[in-house]
Amino acid sequence: MGEFKVHRVRFFDYMPTAIRAMAFNAHTERLALARMDGSVEIFNFTDHYFQEKVIPGKDSRSTESLCWVGGRLFSAGLNGEITEYDLENLRPKYSLEAYGGPIWTIISNTQGTQLAIGCEDGTVKLFEVLEEHIQFERNLDRQKGRIISLSWHPSGTHIAAGMMDMIRVFDVPTGHAVQRLLVDRGFGGSKSQETVVWSVAFLSDHTVVSGDSAGKVQVWDGHTGTLVKTHLVTKWDVLALSVSKDESSVVAGTSEGTVIQFQFIAPTLHQQQDKEWVRTRTFKNHTHDVRALAEIETAIVSGGMDTHLVVRPLLEKFDEKSHASGLRKIHFPHRNLVSCAKKAGLLLFQFPGQLELWRLGDSDGHGKPGDRLPLKRKPEKLLLLKRKGEDHICCSALSSCGGWLAYSTVSCVRIYRLQTDNNNISITKVSKLPKALRSAHQLCFSSDSSKMFAASSQSSVLVIALTQSECKYVHTLKPKSGSRQPIHLMTTSVDGKWLAAANSDCEIRVYNLQKLKLHCIVPVYGSCPSAMGIHPTTNNMTVVHADQQLFEYSIVEKQYTDWSRKLQKQGLHNVWLDRDTPVTHVTFNPKNPNQVVLHDMHMFCIIDQSLPLPDQKTQFYNQMTLRSLSEQERPSHLHAFKICKTFQDLLCVSLLDDQSLVVVERPLLAITSQLPAPVRQKKFAT
């Protein structure tokens, strides 16, 4: 296939923020995840844990707790507000001041009719959930000391509240506290410190399980208020608890990064009746605090200070080793944070608070494969653009010529004109933006930089014409019917004729930009598209889905191409299907129309459509083998998927117009090294 010059970029200091809370919606199988910066992510657990939505954060918002009520998502935070999210427009729908000081926790009852929040001022406030809003109902008896954690009894009649040094059980109809469970303080020096009951769980048999800052998981009888069992699990804090749906298992997350499972089982085989809560397993997948936990049907989902989401399948729920039974760690977002100007050799990095524009270095040397070339010009940070306002950047784009730059928050869109002559760069904000352009879920420039496309609400796309000094609203491409879900992927063809937009309902619409109308809808596939691209010469669209399936669709003929049909007929190689990170970017080689470049977190792949497809028996990762073979033997071993794993932790792989690859790596080690120090643990011989 040949040699490639690779720009190996490691200067994108992307730093995910810590996970603060999560809530799992068992009905829709969506996991909502709140991070420290106030952003909320929605993962679809039925679709290979695909991150289908991201609601950007805001400086003043700090989410402490998340809660699903049916399909509605609520959060509450230390800013004292309850927020409901608009999941179609990826923004807060409304925020409501609760007037109770900082809110530590928010829960709903099983019927989904009421919300309860725990406030700093010691009140538990009940809110009624209305059609479009929530309304304050009443306070339960006010306590001295803050309410840190809450749990609603499944019957809805009682609420357990974790406080400082104690747990209160409230009778909901009367609002009175009926039980007072005193939680012991820690031993030794921590005796003088109040014990914070970080988490409580109220089971249907009126058992209360609590996790506290003294490192205990305690089981209480909620009827009598007596302590049944204490498990001292850590020297540090037990921060999170989660109960399985059948209430046979409770998991606890600790500051040490462990997740400890307790199961309600009989200690001996003979007496199956006398069940008790027994500590069973310990999972250690985190280095830092486990702040958020969810025990779902077949797995334990955990996240915390070390920023990655871990899905740890419970192996006893699986009959055989399969794709689903593997441990999943989700480190990077499933969308692009890097834009690459292919003609100009510029990179745009998107941070929540700023954008960075870099010019790649240069080298005129030639070298053998494996060599590192001497640099003629070092890479250069051209621009650091800080956003205005409190809202975090949700998307950004750089035109391929490098002349335009745009970003959007939930409240505004900004477009900049960039001019680079030799070493000077000048940036001008485009001042007058059309009124229709309020915010965008996705931004994208046409390849000739004459137009900009902004994905707007209800799956519509705004077309903006760009000229030297101004930008003008042209048209809104609006689907007549179908989903109102936000667009998360957008791509245009090089000839400027086509625009494809995919939304989180798995619909991909192709618009004809000359006629400014819908051209066709790609047949809906059951898994969300994670990356797509339109071929520069053939106008075939390559779509990769979260379940790793790969399709090629001819826009002109409105049907799948022969190659795609052949691929589907033969089936993708199991090694390909078993990868656990989605493909996040598709580009093409302008010089060789047969080549498609894809990448996920752990590899990039060049698909050569002229070569035979691998069948299940073929060695899939065959680069090493090919290298060892002689020139004559090689052709018989070639197959279409050329995979390179030299580069790891990839955020972007793109092919510049000069045929060189750009690889943006963000080593996990570098992320780990920027985390705060974990709690000290006594290790042997230290």
Added chain:
Amino acid sequence: MATLCEGFTLCGLVQTQNASDSPIQGIELDEDSDHAVVTDSTRSVTLYKVSDQKPLGSWTVKQGQLLTCPAVFNFQTKEYVVVSDNKVIRVWKDEDLNLDKAFKATVTADVWRVHSAPGGEPVVLFQRGAVRFLDSLLSAPQQPIEDVLSEEEVIRWSASIVAEEQHFVLFTTEQNGECCLYVQRLNPNTLQKYRLEREDSGASPLSFSASLRDKHLNLLYLYPNGCVYQSVVAARGYVGLEGVQDLPRSLRLRLPVGEGELGAASAVALDEAHVAVVGVPHPSARTGKDFLCIWNTNFQTLQAGKEMAGRIHGQVWCYLGKLFVPHGKALSIIPYECQKSSLASALGKLRHTGIAVSKSSVAVPSWNTLLHGDQPQGPTKIVETRKSKLSRKSQSAQALTVDQVLELIKTGPVDEVQREVEVLVSRGDAQDLQLSVGQLACHLVARSQAETAFYTPVALAQLVQTQFLCHSVCPGLLLLSLEHKDYFLCQLCLQLFPDIPEVVTCACLKTFISVPDGDVEMVSLEPDSVSFMEGLVAAGARGGQQNGFSPPLFEEDSCDANHQPKPPQDKKNHTLQLEACPVGLHKAVLLNEVLQTPYSDNFLLPHLKDLDTQQVILFLQYLQFVYLKYSQDVYTQTAGLRSPTMTQIIDWVCLLLDAHFTVLVMAPDAKGLLSNLQSFVKSQVKLFSELGKIESSLQELHKMKLSKDISQYSIEVIELF
């Protein structure tokens, strides 16, 4: 450990007119493991569900008729079979209500028992010894039945055992005080008769119990004097043998009998090591014989005991972990558990109950004798009967039995004893050589200890070389050999005994060190160890270094092990190496054996203090010598030879220093030695610190691959194929 669980009553019993007769004839299982078919001594058969303690069904024959054999369950046809009035075989099913309406067949001869076992057809054993399958008998009930037994021979006990493909019927008979065991194999039918050894008292066994283990039929029988014997008959083979054979037996257990003999008692084997006994007094309880006990035959220990209220009829059945014992007015079921015995539990039990267990012949280490220091003796001093004397006269040309040799050892002259032991050991085929070797050794040692003139080194060496001996079996042996300066035997013992106590090791060490070189050099020792030592001594004498390496001069802090051979007077380097070995060759060989003996330092240390300073210094010098030799490159250890390891040497040096440090510090002649040893330590410490340094470098090698400098940006060239 074995335990008896809390028992429960299955049913009440009706006292028969004759109080000595048991109200129960037999208990059998049917296909449900929770069922028990109980046949009483008169007219009825009752089926019980054991766990519910309640009867499921009962069948009775008419008044005037009598059941003469316990009912059994035919596992193949799912029917019950019983015999009434000796000749009428009745077969019925579970759902039949009336036994009189059941199928009946009258046979021509008196039936002794019907036996049935899972996986086999029911078999009918006639009182005159004939055996028929039930099926074939019922198809022709009037067929003639032959007599197998002679007129006065009566069957006392019978059992049937089904092995994988073999079906056996075992029965014992009695005639004029002589007991015989018949083993009837079915398909093909062969009958083998064995004569049981007579007990001295002339009594016949009270009870039998048969079991199949490792393809051998084990017969366990209890005599009124409390002896429980075991005899083993191979399940296969011996088919062609004609005539009556003597059945060898071994004493498994001697039960405490108390006053008088046992009346109604029974023993049943639970597993290899455990025997359940009823009707025998509890050794630590009051008089009275109404106990159910479980004994461990390996350790001769009582494992569990339970008093059974009321009269015991000497009956016990054992099915599926439950013991069925009729006693008083009830039939009790006592579940039991037998775990593999561990020494600790056996010992613990011993101390707990404080039973004085009778001495036994078993050569498995008897913990009782070990603890109390008794000399193991032949447990059953078998009085030579006229018969055995006769047979000995006739056989002595060939070989004596173990017992006879034991007798001989007590009185016989050295030569003869030596010869006979040799013959016995070299015959070697006896499967229980293990047992006899222990006995022989103990007897030989006992005699030698009693008579100083009597000592049989060759015989003892042979016994040791069988590798069946260990120190605990015959504790006196090693010390005896030391006493007699039989260093060869000492060496053998040190090599082959795994369990020499530290005190004895120390005694050996002391003797070896203090023995004059001249004495030892003449002794012939095990050639391998001698050649090893020769090689070791010679290695230094050859001098020189490999590859022309000449060591640098000795420096104060020289740390390399290589340099150590040069003591402070390094100019006399060669002379020192030549005369280095501070002890004679053979003495060194013996010391090496001591070095390789297993020990635990806590126990060894106090005994090491017994050595006097000169001995310690000499030994340390020797250890230093070996250490230096080992440290040399020149010496390459011969693989396969038994030799002390470097670690063993260092450990011994440490131990000796620990034990005698204060003395050594004061002793002027130990000064040089100590400073040398100190430099050992230094060099070892340095060696390890050097290794520690290398470790990190080696780890770096691992990381080398990844160590490619990772910069923020680079342009690389890759090639894809």
